[in-house]
Amino acid sequence: MQILDIRESTEKIQSSMRNAVIDFSKMTTSVVALITDKTRNGKPIIGYGCGSNGRYAQGSILRERLIPRILEAQPDSLLDESGLFDPFKIQKTMMKNEKPGGHGDRAVAAAVIDMAVWDALAKLEEKPLWRLLSERYNENKFDKKVLVYPGGGYYYDGKEIEGLRAEMAQYQLLGYRILKMKIGGADLKTDLKRIDAVLDLVGSGQNLAVDANGKFDLDQAIKFGKAIESLDLFWYEEPGDPLDFALHKALAEQYPNPIATAENLFSRQDVTNFVLYSGLRPEKDWIQMDPALGYGLSEYLQTMEAIGTLGWTRRQQIPHGGHQLGLHMAAGLQLGGTESYPLVFQPFGGFADDALIENGYTVPPDTPGIGIESKSKMYNIIKKLGE
Amino acid sequence: MQILDIRESTEKIQSSMRNAVIDFSKMTTSVVALITDKTRNGKPIIGYGCGSNGRYAQGSILRERLIPRILEAQPDSLLDESGLFDPFKIQKTMMKNEKPGGHGDRAVAAAVIDMAVWDALAKLEEKPLWRLLSERYNENKFDKKVLVYPGGGYYYDGKEIEGLRAEMAQYQLLGYRILKMKIGGADLKTDLKRIDAVLDLVGSGQNLAVDANGKFDLDQAIKFGKAIESLDLFWYEEPGDPLDFALHKALAEQYPNPIATAENLFSRQDVTNFVLYSGLRPEKDWIQMDPALGYGLSEYLQTMEAIGTLGWTRRQQIPHGGHQLGLHMAAGLQLGGTESYPLVFQPFGGFADDALIENGYTVPPDTPGIGIESKSKMYNIIKKLGE
Numbered sequence: 001m002q003i004l005d006i007r008e009s010t011e012k013i014q015s016s017m018r019n020a021v022i023d024f025s026k027m028t029t030s031v032v033a034l035i036t037d038k039t040r041n042g043k044p045i046i047g048y049g050c051g052s053n054g055r056y057a058q059g060s061i062l063r064e065r066l067i068p069r070i071l072e073a074q075p076d077s078l079l080d081e082s083g084l085f086d087p088f089k090i091q092k093t094m095m096k097n098e099k100p101g102g103h104g105d106r107a108v109a110a111a112v113i114d115m116a117v118w119d120a121l122a123k124l125e126e127k128p129l130w131r132l133l134s135e136r137y138n139e140n141k142f143d144k145k146v147l148v149y150p151g152g153g154y155y156y157d158g159k160e161i162e163g164l165r166a167e168m169a170q171y172q173l174l175g176y177r178i179l180k181m182k183i184g185g186a187d188l189k190t191d192l193k194r195i196d197a198v199l200d201l202v203g204s205g206q207n208l209a210v211d212a213n214g215k216f217d218l219d220q221a222i223k224f225g226k227a228i229e230s231l232d233l234f235w236y237e238e239p240g241d242p243l244d245f246a247l248h249k250a251l252a253e254q255y256p257n258p259i260a261t262a263e264n265l266f267s268r269q270d271v272t273n274f275v276l277y278s279g280l281r282p283e284k285d286w287i288q289m290d291p292a293l294g295y296g297l298s299e300y301l302q303t304m305e306a307i308g309t310l311g312w313t314r315r316q317q318i319p320h321g322g323h324q325l326g327l328h329m330a331a332g333l334q335l336g337g338t339e340s341y342p343l344v345f346q347p348f349g350g351f352a353d354d355a356l357i358e359n360g361y362t363v364p365p366d367t368p369g370i371g372i373e374s375k376s377k378m379y380n381i382i383k384k385l386g387e
Numbered sequence: 388m389q390i391l392d393i394r395e396s397t398e399k400i401q402s403s404m405r406n407a408v409i410d411f412s413k414m415t416t417s418v419v420a421l422i423t424d425k426t427r428n429g430k431p432i433i434g435y436g437c438g439s440n441g442r443y444a445q446g447s448i449l450r451e452r453l454i455p456r457i458l459e460a461q462p463d464s465l466l467d468e469s470g471l472f473d474p475f476k477i478q479k480t481m482m483k484n485e486k487p488g489g490h491g492d493r494a495v496a497a498a499v500i501d502m503a504v505w506d507a508l509a510k511l512e513e514k515p516l517w518r519l520l521s522e523r524y525n526e527n528k529f530d531k532k533v534l535v536y537p538g539g540g541y542y543y544d545g546k547e548i549e550g551l552r553a554e555m556a557q558y559q560l561l562g563y564r565i566l567k568m569k570i571g572g573a574d575l576k577t578d579l580k581r582i583d584a585v586l587d588l589v590g591s592g593q594n595l596a597v598d599a600n601g602k603f604d605l606d607q608a609i610k611f612g613k614a615i616e617s618l619d620l621f622w623y624e625e626p627g628d629p630l631d632f633a634l635h636k637a638l639a640e641q642y643p644n645p646i647a648t649a650e651n652l653f654s655r656q657d658v659t660n661f662v663l664y665s666g667l668r669p670e671k672d673w674i675q676m677d678p679a680l681g682y683g684l685s686e687y688l689q690t691m692e693a694i695g696t697l698g699w700t701r702r703q704q705i706p707h708g709g710h711q712l713g714l715h716m717a718a719g720l721q722l723g724g725t726e727s728y729p730l731v732f733q734p735f736g737g738f739a740d741d742a743l744i745e746n747g748y749t750v751p752p753d754t755p756g757i758g759i760e761s762k763s764k765m766y767n768i769i770k771k772l773g774e
Contacts, residue, residue: 010451022484028451054486060447061492064397064415097409099441100601101629101651102680104491105448214487242488243656246663264488269630276633277664293489 001083001124002037002075004044006067006113007385010057011050015344017154020184020215028057029348030109032067033385034116036085038124046386047120048372049112052292052321053345054263058109066094066109084124087117087298107266107295114296115325115370123369129325130364133332137301145361146330147337149209150174151322152344153181153198160190161197167343168198174342177360178207178234183224184215192227199231211237214264218247225255235260235286242274249279260286263320266294268303275307282311286336290320291329300329322349324370331364347377388470388511389424389462391431393454393500394772397444398437402731404541407571407602415444416735417496419454420772421503423472425511433773434507435759436499439679439708440732441650445496453481453496471511474504474685494653494682501683502712502757510756516712517751520719524688532748533717534724536596537561538709539731540568540585547577548584554730555585561729564747565594565621570611571602579614586618598624601651605634612642622647622673629661636666647673650707653681655690662694669698673723677707678716687716709736711757718751734764 011031015024034047051057070078073093080086094110122129134142150171156163168179181198183191195210202208210233216224221239228236235258240247242264252259259280265271271289287307291300304314315336319326322341330338341349352365352374365371373379398418402411421434438444457465460480467473481497509516521529537558543550555566568585570578582597589595597620603611608626615623622645627634629651639646646667652658658676674694678687691701702723706713709728717725728736739752739761752758760766
């Protein structure tokens with residue numbers, strides 16, 4: 001078994017919206033095709049991978065560093081004892097001659113390749129990825145349906161309430177129950193009005209999460225927390241800089257309801273430090289590591305293990321990114337659920353074309369691998385790399 | 388005053404040596420030329436920048452993200468009150484639409500541009516950078532000579548002791564007093580023999596630092612510490628992963644002599660966390676942030692301020708990287724000294740062609756800016772970008 005080639009391209013996933021800290025009009029992602037020497041029905045088995053939104057494409061790092069290291073390695077050195085691709089050995093190989101620390105853009109590049117490796121592996125075993133994960137890492141247990149919520153609730157300059165309510169109502173029509181909206185991109189008064197307008201739609205605070213995208217300093221974070229405390233929201237996400245552990249500690253001492261964060265922490269070292277020093281509460285708070293940004297599912301599994309020994313269960317993890325990989329992981333590893341992008345970050349966001357959401361849950365797909373082939377607009381772009 | 392263009396290229400700084408975790412045979416760096424609309428003697432004033440070694444070139448990030456943001460900005464928005472380039476505004480502009488956290492490769496890319504900004508600024512003021520720093524950030528104080536030590540002492544497969552002693556003797560001939568050697572790339576017994584061989588040359592433990600490049604886990608780090616404790620070495624560098632705060636805390640409780648680290652921490656958030664949680668001792672340990680890797684001198688100044696309030700003085704900081712920028716900073720800000728690369732990472736490592744080292748000290752240059760023009764092999768490469 002051998003990797004014949006890994007091809008990459010930079011694709012647009014721009015969207016017109018903004019959150020509290022960035023706008024997404026120039027957002028890009030890297031996509032890769034990992035060509036194996038195995039065939040099925042006369043066609044090569046190909047693994048596909050893409051990055052998550054928010055951190056841009058990583059062409060140079062893929063072309064100049066990670067891909068050559070894998071292609072130059074002895075093919076056998078990338079296999080496990082049974083002769084299948086070993087994602088952990090491949091991770092180690094692509095990170096050869098990389099120094100410790102500095103887990104940023106290269107973590108995104110590595111995640112794109114890692115996704116393609118797992119996709120290929122599940123295809124070789126003719127299983128959906130969630131089943132492979134269930135067998136390997138969850139004693140054959142899995143969830144038949146997965147809690148999903150749409151990442152959304154953006155700002156609509158000029159028609160704040162109207163635009164926001166229209167977006168949120170659309171999610172409800174699609175079958176979502178818990179919705180999420182951005183905060184911190186306007187003044188407190190405006191944000192509270194926006195929250196009220198959405199609460200009116202969703203009925204209960206437990207059906208609404210808010211996301212500041214790391215915007216607040218400590219005073220702002222606490223002030224906002226006090227203002228929403230009585231609403232009993234599902235969670236209060238990324239209140240401040242994800243590396244400001246002291247801020248999280250102080251907030252967690254004051255804000256009684258769940259806090260969520262970690263989509264911008266990309267390594268097991270960073271997430272472990274966060275868990276050790278942030279004072280977040282494993283019984284109620286949420287960890288949102290994104291496997292398509294932080295060195296991939298391979299790193300996620302190792303991080304899950306590391307923070308598990310520190311009291312953080314799988315159920316308190318909900319991967320960021322709204323991609324198919326997160327859905328497989330949530331089902332096969334029995335995480336708390338996964339984010340979902342039915343409307344934004346197209347064509348890479350969201351699940352398979354035929355995925356149905358019912359009362360806030362969806363069923364993982366049965367197609368082998370991750371199932372990018374069942375997401376037609378994305379597949380139309382990514383399949384060109386394999387031709 | 389306006390930036391007309393920023394041009395970049397990827398250049399090799401490969402060297403044949405290895406440390407405990409990586410080899411440098413495929414190492415690259417980005418270089419940039421920042422073309423201003425000001426002229427002197429009929430030629431445009433150009434700022435030059437390069438990255439430090441160890442983290443590779445960052446072409447995509449420069450071309451696709453950071454450079455376009457600066458060139459698209461309103462020129463006046465990049466100036467300070469006196470109408471000069473404002474490095475902090477330029478830093479903010481190039482980081483627009485970048486999410487918090489994940490301080491890795493983009494920090495390297497930003498550092499390359501930031502170096503060119505400061506070079507241009509000092510040239511516009513017709514001063515060496517150290518003088519500008521002294522005036523702006525050090526009440527006109529500066530050091531007339533700067534402590535320098537060569538980053539070196541690599542592994543020589545097949546002729547360990549002989550090759551190492553030859554390299555170290557060469558540094559002494561060049562005028563260095565404190566030398567540094569790699570450890571952790573061989574077993575403990577071999578490393579102790581190598582240390583003995585170098586101690587024999589340098590005379591005293593206070594003239595020798597050792598550098599594990601982040602290789603050790605906690606047990607190894609403590610075991611190595613115990614083995615070298617009685618040698619009273621100048622410092623014990625990067626014993627473990629720079630993000631493993633718990634390792635540093637445990638080591639600092641046991642190892643009585645100075646520890647040094649931080650070359651692989653790239654943001655004020657990461658360095659502040661390190662200082663808060665690692666248990667390192669401000670009265671004896673060393674912080675080695677590299678301004679050519681971690682968002683530049685602009686970020687360094689802000690980090691210096693942040694950790695200053697936590698008890699870490701400027702004198703306990705010695706920038707990593709062995710570049711001219713570090714020398715200016717050490718002189719103008721009165722840091723503890725700076726690393727130096729007289730033999731490796733050419734042509735970007737090291738100081739001006741005519742720099743003299745005497746008894747482990749060197750004198751900062753008087754040429755305007757950083758003085759890349761006085762480093763002929765480097766200038767021959769970088770000046771092409773400005774033509």
